[in-house]
Amino acid sequence: MxxxxxxxxxxxxxxxTDELISVYNPATEALxxxxxxxxxxxxxxxxxxxxxxxxxxxxxxxxxxxxxxHRLADALTxxxxxxxxxxxxxxxxxxxxxxxxxxxxxxxTRYHAEWARRIxxxxxxxxxxxxxxxxxxxxxxxxxxxxxxxYPVYTLMRKVAPALIAGNTVVVRPSNNTPTSAFEIAxxxxxxxxxxxxxNILAMSHATAEAVCMHPAVGMITLTGSVGAxxxxxxxxxxxxxxxxxxxxxKTPAIIEPDADLQKAARELVGSKTTHCGQLCTAIxxxxxxxxxxxxxxxxxxxxxxxVKSGDRSVDASLMGPLVNEASRQSIHAxxxxxxxxxxxxxxxxxxxxxxxxxxxxxxxxxxxxxxxxIQEETFGPIMPVVRYSTLDEALQMANDHxxxxxxxxxxxxxxTTMKVAxxxxxxxxxxxxxxxxxxxxxxxxxxxxxLGGDDGKHGMLEFTQTRLVVMKY
Numbered sequence: 166m167x168x169x170x171x172x173x174x175x176x177x178x179x180x181x182t183d184e185l186i187s188v189y190n191p192a193t194e195a196l197x198x199x200x201x202x203x204x205x206x207x208x209x210x211x212x213x214x215x216x217x218x219x220x221x222x223x224x225x226x227x228x229x230x231x232x233x234x235h236r237l238a239d240a241l242t243x244x245x246x247x248x249x250x251x252x253x254x255x256x257x258x259x260x261x262x263x264x265x266x267x268x269x270x271x272x273x274t275r276y277h278a279e280w281a282r283r284i285x286x287x288x289x290x291x292x293x294x295x296x297x298x299x300x301x302x303x304x305x306x307x308x309x310x311x312x313x314x315x316y317p318v319y320t321l322m323r324k325v326a327p328a329l330i331a332g333n334t335v336v337v338r339p340s341n342n343t344p345t346s347a348f349e350i351a352x353x354x355x356x357x358x359x360x361x362x363x364x365n366i367l368a369m370s371h372a373t374a375e376a377v378c379m380h381p382a383v384g385m386i387t388l389t390g391s392v393g394a395x396x397x398x399x400x401x402x403x404x405x406x407x408x409x410x411x412x413x414x415x416k417t418p419a420i421i422e423p424d425a426d427l428q429k430a431a432r433e434l435v436g437s438k439t440t441h442c443g444q445l446c447t448a449i450x451x452x453x454x455x456x457x458x459x460x461x462x463x464x465x466x467x468x469x470x471x472x473v474k475s476g477d478r479s480v481d482a483s484l485m486g487p488l489v490n491e492a493s494r495q496s497i498h499a500x501x502x503x504x505x506x507x508x509x510x511x512x513x514x515x516x517x518x519x520x521x522x523x524x525x526x527x528x529x530x531x532x533x534x535x536x537x538x539x540i541q542e543e544t545f546g547p548i549m550p551v552v553r554y555s556t557l558d559e560a561l562q563m564a565n566d567h568x569x570x571x572x573x574x575x576x577x578x579x580x581x582t583t584m585k586v587a588x589x590x591x592x593x594x595x596x597x598x599x600x601x602x603x604x605x606x607x608x609x610x611x612x613x614x615x616x617l618g619g620d621d622g623k624h625g626m627l628e629f630t631q632t633r634l635v636v637m638k639y
Contacts, residue, residue: 218362
């Protein structure tokens with residue numbers, strides 16, 4: 166069994182306390198690792214180290230920072246097998262999928278490194294003839310990065326890479342469900358020889374994380390997590406007026422028009438809903454199907470959902486893996502039971518499995534209504550509720566009648582339908598004739614309670630900057 170220590174100022178530090186965080190394989194429930202829980206003093210020292218390092222890091226030319234990021238991208242790629250092995254054990258992913266996630270982390274790091282010569286300010290016309298207005302883009306300082314359990318390797322670098330290229334330093338708190346992969350990333354940071362204090366990675370309790378987030382040197386907090394976690398971060402930000410960047414809940418609607426390729430849509434929707442047991446912020450969470458193709462499409466969904474089998478993906482990568490923990494499984498099963506009691510029809514799944522592992526079957530529910538909990542609340546599991554509609558306007562009204570607005574999906578061959586939905590959907594993303602995949606050159610940002618700010622692309626990188634206006638009289 167592995168034992169991991171926290172990474173501060175370029176080295177793995179000896180723990181100051183005996184506090185250990187236990188890590189379990191969700192497919193087998195076996196204890197696979199223990200990691201040192203950072204004390205409050207250690208966490209505060211990490212922020213202090215990041216603040217000291219930032220004074221030098223921000224003075225490097227952006228091209229110099231990019232050179233470090235390219236080295237880190239190389240190290241992540243070289244270390245991808247080790248990162249993937251750790252991630253597979255702690256998350257229940259297959260080794261292949263976990264390793265690919267590490268490779269993608271290297272790719273997004275390289276992508277942000279290439280922004281070095283493209284972080285631009287502006288020259289703004291003045292109302293006075295003998296004056297220039299120059300707007301500079303500057304780093305914020307120390308960024309606290311709060312990482313989720315579902316894609317912890319990719320999301321970590323999705324936040325760290327743009328923060329670094331913009332001239333910030335970071336203190337990273339990985340999820341306590343999946344911390345070992347983060348410490349493998351720390352080894353890649355050390356291998357790339359980034360300056361000490363630029364990247365710090367610590368496992369910690371919620372109370373200690375609060376001390377990090379409320380440290381006066383933290384100028385920004387970036388989180389991928391639940392709405393509840395987002396509210397806590399906003400409270401933390403109030404202490405020092407830190408900038409929040411929040412990717413929160415999602416409830417992706419998929420609208421299936423009569424002219425859609427139903428076979429393709431059914432196959433892809435089930436693939437989205439069962440990838441990582443549905444634990445994706447942009448996974449399909451509700452399906453609106455036109456009444457003229459409803460029965461045909463439900464039959465296709467049932468065929469594909471029924472064919473999905475659960476199990477340990479280290480044994481068979483074709484299986485659907487587990488949920489993160491037993492609490493998540495119990496919560497999801499209770500939602501399914503309440504939906505059935507409220508009139509939903511169970512087409513397949515919906516039965517709590519026996520044996521080890523936090524597995525839950527792919528579950529299809531029909532006869533659902535817009536006011537049901539299963540439609541209104543995020544499941545974050547392999548549950549697919551279906552609602553029938555008569556007109557596109559009705560489908561759009563239901564898709565938009567929601568607290569969340571992260572991603573959305575439309576299947577149609579009609580460009581007029583596509584343009585109408587593209588103009589009227591209340592979500593940060595629309596995917597047409599495909600399911601969400603978050604291209605890292607785009608901008609992943611939610612509307613409504615799905616978040617503030619966003620990740621990826623130019624606009625995601627600029628989230629990690631602030632402006633200075635210089636007014637030059639001559």
